[in-house]
Amino acid sequence: MSSPFLDRRGxxxxxxxxxxxxxxxxxxxxxxxxxxxxxxSGITQISRFPTSGLRTTIxxxxxPPEGAAYSAYTHSLRIAEAAAxxxxxQARIGSPRRFPGPLFIAxxxxxxxWPSLAQLYERAGPTAGTGYQRLLAAxxxxxxxDLRAHVEFASIADAMQQRFGTTGEPLSICTACxxxxxxxxxxxxxxxxxxxxxxxxxxxxxxxxxxxLVRFSLLSALSTRNGPPEEASRPFAKSRxxxxxxxxxxxxxxxxxxxxxxxxxxxxxxxxxxxxKADCYHRTRSKPDGSAIIGAMTKALADAGASADDIxxxxxxxxxxxxxxxxxxVSLAQxxxxxxxxxxxxxxxxxxxxxxxxxxxxxxxxxxxxxxEGVIPPTINHNDPDPEIGLDxxxxxxxxxxxxxILSNSFGFGGQNVCLVLAADPR
Amino acid sequence: MVQEREAWVTxxxxxxxxxxxxxxxxxxxxxxxxxPAQVDSSSHAPYTVHPLGDVDIDRLIPSKxxxxxxxxxxxxxxxxxxxxxxxxxxxxxHQILDRMDLVVAAGNGERDEAFDAKVLNKLCILEPSAxxxxxxxxxxxGLRPTLYLGELSNLLAGNIQIVHKVTGSSRTxxxxxxxxxxxxxxxxxxxxxxxxxxxxxGGALNAERDDLLLSxxxxxxxxxxxxxxxxxxxxxxxxxxxxxxxxxxxVEAKEHALARGAKAxxxxxxxxxxxxxxxxxxxxxxxxxxxxxxxxxxxxxGPTGILSGASGAEPATSEEHTFLGEWIGSSQAAIAVRAYxxxxxxAVEAHAPVGIALAxxxxxxxxxxxxxESDPLEKPNMAAPERILVTSVGHWRGEGLALIERIGIEAxxx
Numbered sequence: 001m002s003s004p005f006l007d008r009r010g011x012x013x014x015x016x017x018x019x020x021x022x023x024x025x026x027x028x029x030x031x032x033x034x035x036x037x038x039x040x041s042g043i044t045q046i047s048r049f050p051t052s053g054l055r056t057t058i059x060x061x062x063x064p065p066e067g068a069a070y071s072a073y074t075h076s077l078r079i080a081e082a083a084a085x086x087x088x089x090q091a092r093i094g095s096p097r098r099f100p101g102p103l104f105i106a107x108x109x110x111x112x113x114w115p116s117l118a119q120l121y122e123r124a125g126p127t128a129g130t131g132y133q134r135l136l137a138a139x140x141x142x143x144x145x146d147l148r149a150h151v152e153f154a155s156i157a158d159a160m161q162q163r164f165g166t167t168g169e170p171l172s173i174c175t176a177c178x179x180x181x182x183x184x185x186x187x188x189x190x191x192x193x194x195x196x197x198x199x200x201x202x203x204x205x206x207x208x209x210x211x212x213l214v215r216f217s218l219l220s221a222l223s224t225r226n227g228p229p230e231e232a233s234r235p236f237a238k239s240r241x242x243x244x245x246x247x248x249x250x251x252x253x254x255x256x257x258x259x260x261x262x263x264x265x266x267x268x269x270x271x272x273x274x275x276x277k278a279d280c281y282h283r284t285r286s287k288p289d290g291s292a293i294i295g296a297m298t299k300a301l302a303d304a305g306a307s308a309d310d311i312x313x314x315x316x317x318x319x320x321x322x323x324x325x326x327x328x329x330v331s332l333a334q335x336x337x338x339x340x341x342x343x344x345x346x347x348x349x350x351x352x353x354x355x356x357x358x359x360x361x362x363x364x365x366x367x368x369x370x371x372x373e374g375v376i377p378p379t380i381n382h383n384d385p386d387p388e389i390g391l392d393x394x395x396x397x398x399x400x401x402x403x404x405x406i407l408s409n410s411f412g413f414g415g416q417n418v419c420l421v422l423a424a425d426p427r
Numbered sequence: 428m429v430q431e432r433e434a435w436v437t438x439x440x441x442x443x444x445x446x447x448x449x450x451x452x453x454x455x456x457x458x459x460x461x462x463p464a465q466v467d468s469s470s471h472a473p474y475t476v477h478p479l480g481d482v483d484i485d486r487l488i489p490s491k492x493x494x495x496x497x498x499x500x501x502x503x504x505x506x507x508x509x510x511x512x513x514x515x516x517x518x519x520x521h522q523i524l525d526r527m528d529l530v531v532a533a534g535n536g537e538r539d540e541a542f543d544a545k546v547l548n549k550l551c552i553l554e555p556s557a558x559x560x561x562x563x564x565x566x567x568x569g570l571r572p573t574l575y576l577g578e579l580s581n582l583l584a585g586n587i588q589i590v591h592k593v594t595g596s597s598r599t600x601x602x603x604x605x606x607x608x609x610x611x612x613x614x615x616x617x618x619x620x621x622x623x624x625x626x627x628x629g630g631a632l633n634a635e636r637d638d639l640l641l642s643x644x645x646x647x648x649x650x651x652x653x654x655x656x657x658x659x660x661x662x663x664x665x666x667x668x669x670x671x672x673x674x675x676x677x678v679e680a681k682e683h684a685l686a687r688g689a690k691a692x693x694x695x696x697x698x699x700x701x702x703x704x705x706x707x708x709x710x711x712x713x714x715x716x717x718x719x720x721x722x723x724x725x726x727x728x729g730p731t732g733i734l735s736g737a738s739g740a741e742p743a744t745s746e747e748h749t750f751l752g753e754w755i756g757s758s759q760a761a762i763a764v765r766a767y768x769x770x771x772x773x774a775v776e777a778h779a780p781v782g783i784a785l786a787x788x789x790x791x792x793x794x795x796x797x798x799x800e801s802d803p804l805e806k807p808n809m810a811a812p813e814r815i816l817v818t819s820v821g822h823w824r825g826e827g828l829a830l831i832e833r834i835g836i837e838a839x840x841x
Contacts, residue, residue, distance in 0.1 A: 049559060050559040050560060050563070051563070052559070052560045052563055053560060053563040053564050053567060054563055054567070055567075107601070109535055109578065109579070109580065110534075110535060110601070111535055111578075112641075112642075114546075114550075114562055117543065117547060118547060118550050118551065118558070121547040121550075121551055122551050130544060130548070131540060131541070131543070131544030131547070131548075131637075132540055132543070132544065132637035132638060132640075132641060133637070134547075135547075135637075135641050136637065136640060136641055136644055139641055139644040139645050140644060140647075142647065144645060145645065145646070145647075147645050148642075148645040148646040151535075151641075151642035151645060152603070152642075152646070152823065152824075153534050153535070153580075153601035153602050153603055153606065154601060154602030154603065154605075154606070154824065154825075157602065158702070158824060161702065162704065168700070168701055168702065169602075169605055169609060169700045169701055169702040169825055169827070170702065171600055171602075171609060172600060172601040172602045172606070173598060173599070173600060173601070174533070174579075174580040174581045174599045174600075174601055175581055175597065175598050175599060176579065176581050182598055186598070186613075189617065189620075189622055190616075192620075192622075193616060193620045193622070195616070210559075210562055210563055210566060211566055211570070214563075214566040214567055214570055215570065215574075215575040216575075217567070218567075218570055218571075218572035218575075219572055219575065219576075276596035276597070276598070277594065277595070277596060278529065278584075278588045278593070278594040278595065278596055278597035279588065279594065280588040280589050280592050280593075280594050281589070282589070283496060283573075283576050283582065283585055283586075283589070284576070292594065412581070413576070413579065413581075413582070413585070414576075414579065414581045414582050414584060414585025414588075414597070415585050415588045415589070415594075415597065416581065416585075416597060
């Protein structure tokens, strides 16, 4: 029995019907897309806090609206809401505050930042003891109840559920820098199980604050090429020296093809498959033979019912760290075989930096736009290609291309590897 | 349509204030309650916690280098995960581990409390303009590079991968209690739908930390009075007593378990969750009734045990008590409740996995636990249950139910 609504394995086809995007290049797809195609960079000197003494002083930040304060919680929620609102509006699905499906959301660490800790500490005063005793005494005064949302692990998921009226328990997912892709994978699984007809997938991260920056700096993960900032993120270039932390949110409305058709919605793209493979080598590095990354790519292709020959573009993880970009090349060379040098590859992180928890969702949105617009955004700063990397990098300027099937890669600390296969047309 | 497969529990690993393993937990919980309760009310006063019992949490983590990279919560979880893998007979079986999926429920890891205290002490005496440069300098020179890896939610999973080589896939869910239930739910539904064959799932909590207590004190969710059992706390405002614990389950498709000759504890027959807005009184009770309606299994044949994951926090605990009372009152069958948080403390992300592990133990041991406190719901002398319903009502959000059923005595020798 063959149905246009089922994939080759008889599972419901899952399509994308709405997308939203907030990055350091702008709010919304219409602000982002022309700047992506033009090869602009969103990376600047950090002005949110003094950077004296820090080895890295640049990031891809998103300014809060005029007069609005920054905290990782409020800002991550703010950009998540903006991206999701854009996606839901484009999909024209449900009614206001009634989204007909569950929420899968990737959110950054839920924690008290230093200004909050200092505020608690100073309020309680020395009579309350020292260290955490003093912080606890301040918390007991009930004068800081608004900070609970910063440390409750699903507070962003909860606020989003209330705002959009998604059904059931909203899932907060963390697979480190693969989280955004994991939200789409988990939605795909649930829709294929027939437990829902639609889902809202969001990745958000707005954690450019001193400790957020220093953590990655101490792990030697960040670029220290502070000037000019727009040249720091150089995926696949010989002179790459680390990633640039950035803020961003991506949102995707997915639904079964049947559900989309029945309500007259046109698919923007198809989530053909997803694959995940965990690494066990090291907390921040992947197995030298790339087997876990290769495993994620291979599983994604198998899940999609696609072959490596079907892939006509790779939206790379491409962080611009020496380690990642080399491993991604080694793995792609294995999976794509002789075509590894001719399939166009790009890394959006060259322009918008590494949006960490959000990256997989942000890059899924850009991937689908690549197909609908027929243009691959460039990998900027690609003036000195790494001779050891044989990829066909879309260097410095956008490339017009008819792209039908994309492999979108997301890898994270903790041995997380998630790959999505996205396609232009239902098949 | 997808043919549903049975999801069996074929391995359990549990550590808590009671100690380690099946025998210790069965023995402690099926006997009369220990008086006074084994809690620590002084180290973190005014808060009470259930400290970790006598457990060698490094036994299954042979590499010193690995241990140094982990926070205590991660070592607890990695240990319990190792116990579950051993119990399921798959530890070291790389052919299976390489395709075993991992779903973990986790909060944040542990901060360096001494470092935070030192920095705050310095900052508070500085002029505003001097604070930022001092903070930058302190972070650069004082933060341990690996600390962030101890804090990252997904690094409990990451360490399980590294130490035990579970490498099919790995995902971590955040969101306090309901994340723990959702993790088991994700594992169960993937197994049932054929999206996974064998999954390791669970969570861990190190309760003996002031940074953790601070998070929960900001919402005033903790119990600050002399220790009382869970239901009794509702009479005086409520609050939860955190307990150090970790529990991991191996959830496996029946066919897969039979094919490799695995013994099984029980089947997860139904697992459902929701998040009511808790905007008005009665929302939690209503949500639990709706979830109860979603479980269409026959619950009338033989006794039913209920392992309540009630935290003691209000109003959630009172509303759950009302729901359970209404349900028992409307049923002809024998039903008895045990709020296991009374004995083990509240393990937040790990609490639902702990409850499901205890349910499996009870079913396979062919008995039920003695009442944990004097309460009309905790009826004594309960016959061996045919099934156990585990409740998971988050202290501030999320409601869930898991139905664990007996497979048949031949399936596993205890």
